[in-house]
Amino acid sequence: MDISLKNGYEELGVAWRRGCEFLGTDYAIMGGAMSWVSERHLVAAISNAGGFGVIACGAMTSDLLDAEITATRELTQKPFGVNLITMHPELDQLVNICLSHKVGHVVLAGGVPSKETIRRIKEGGAKAICFAPILALAKKLVRTGADALVIEGMEAGGHVGPVSTSVLAQEILPYITEVPVFVAGGIGRGEAISTYLRMGASGCQVGTRFVCAFESIAHPDFKKSFIRANARDAVTTVQVDPQFPVIPVRALNNEGGKKFIETQHNVIARYRAGEMDLATAQLEIEHFWAGALRRAVIDGDVEFGSVMAGQSVGMVKSEQSTADIIQELVAQAASAFSDHEVIRSNP
The missing domain is CATH 3.20.20.70 (Aldolase class I)
Known part of the structure; x- marks a missing residue:
C-alpha cells in the first residue's frame, strides 16, 4: 500500500x-x-x-x-x-x-x-x-x-x-x-x-x-428506480395551502406525488364548500400516503407508491x-x- x-x-x-x-x-x-x-x-x-x-x-x-x-x-x-x-x-x-x-x-x-x-x-x-x-x-x-x-x-x-x-x-x-x-x-x-x-x-x-x-x-423495481434516478429526482412533497400543513417528505418524483397535489386541492375545495370540517380535511390529506411506502418497497409500486430517497440517490x-x-x-x-x-x- x-x-x-x-x-x-x-x-x-x-x-x-x-x-x-x-x-x-x-x-x-x-x-x-x-x-x-x-x-x-x-x-x-x-x-x-x-x-x-x-x-x-x-x-x-x-x-x-x-x-x-x-x-x-x-x-x-x-x-x-x-x-x-x-x-x-x-x-x-x-x-x-x-x-x-x-x-x-x-x-x-x-x-x-x-x-x-x-x-x-x-x-x-x-x-x-x-x-x-x-x-x-x-x-x-x-x-x-x-x-x-x-x-x-x-x-x-x-x-x-x-x-x-x-x-x-x-x-x-x-x-x-x-x-x-x-x-x-x-x-x-x-x-x-x-x-x-x-x-x-x-x-x-x-x-x-x-x-x-x-x-x-x-423490491427489484424499487431498486431499479434508485439506480435510474438522479439527485434532482428526489424531491420534497408539496404543500398547497399553509392551512393544511404537510410534513415534508423527500422521495422520487412520480405519479403518486402528482396525485397527492391533486388530492390536496380536491380536499381543500370540499372543505371550503362546507362538505367537511377542518380536522377531517387535514386528516384526509395526512392519510393519503398511508401504506404508500410499503406498496413501493415491498410490492414494487414505484408509480403511485412513496419511493423515499435522499438526494444521494444519483x-x-x-x-x-x-x-x-x-x-x-x-x-x-x-x-x-x-x-x-x-x-x-x-x-
Whole structure:
C-alpha cells in the first residue's frame, strides 16, 4: 500500500475513533433507519461488514419488534441499534423490548424525546441517541442526557427539515463536543464523510446508498428506480395551502406525488364548500400516503407508491453487497485523508 494512503487510513481511524468506540464498531458508519428497508437482513449485513446497523421500528407493535430483534441477533453477533419513533403510542413498551434484549443503542427519532424516556433507556443499560435539527435543541438534549446526537440535513430521504447538511454541520459541530455527533443527509461518498470528520463529527449516517444492497429486501423495481434516478429526482412533497400543513417528505418524483397535489386541492375545495370540517380535511390529506411506502418497497409500486430517497440517490449506480458499499466508503474517506496529507506536506 502506498505510504500516503496508509497514512490516510491511519488518520481516518484517529478521526472517527470516538464514534467507533461509542458504537462498538470497526467503522463509524451508521445505517439510516428506513422503514420496511432497515430490517433484519440489511441491519445484520451492515453490522457484519463493520458498520452499525439500525432496525427501523416505525409502526411496529411490541411483538413485531421483539421478533425482529431476535431474528437480527440470529444473523449477527455484532452491535446494532433500534430506531424508535417518539410519537409511537407504545413507546414505553418498545423501550422495554429493547432493554430486555440488551440492545446497546436506542435511536429516538420523529420528535423531541422526553427526559423520562432518555432516563429509562440509560438506566436500562443502553445508550440514547437523539436527532437534533438545531443547535439550541442539540444543547438541550445533551443537558437532558442524550449520549450522542445525529444531525440530519434536508438532503436526506423520508421526513426532512428545512436546513442543508453542510449548514447544520457548521452550526452545530463546533459547539457540541460533550457527546459524539453523527452527520446525516446526502452522504453518498467517503470524501463527504472525511470532510465532516475533519469538522468535528464522530461519524456519519448513511441510508440511501444501502437501499440497493444485495441484502436489502426492497423490491427489484424499487431498486431499479434508485439506480435510474438522479439527485434532482428526489424531491420534497408539496404543500398547497399553509392551512393544511404537510410534513415534508423527500422521495422520487412520480405519479403518486402528482396525485397527492391533486388530492390536496380536491380536499381543500370540499372543505371550503362546507362538505367537511377542518380536522377531517387535514386528516384526509395526512392519510393519503398511508401504506404508500410499503406498496413501493415491498410490492414494487414505484408509480403511485412513496419511493423515499435522499438526494444521494444519483450516486447509486448498481446493486452491490453491503460489505462492498462500506469498503468503498472507507477507501474513499481514507484516500481523502491521504490527499489532505499530501496537500499539507506540499503547500
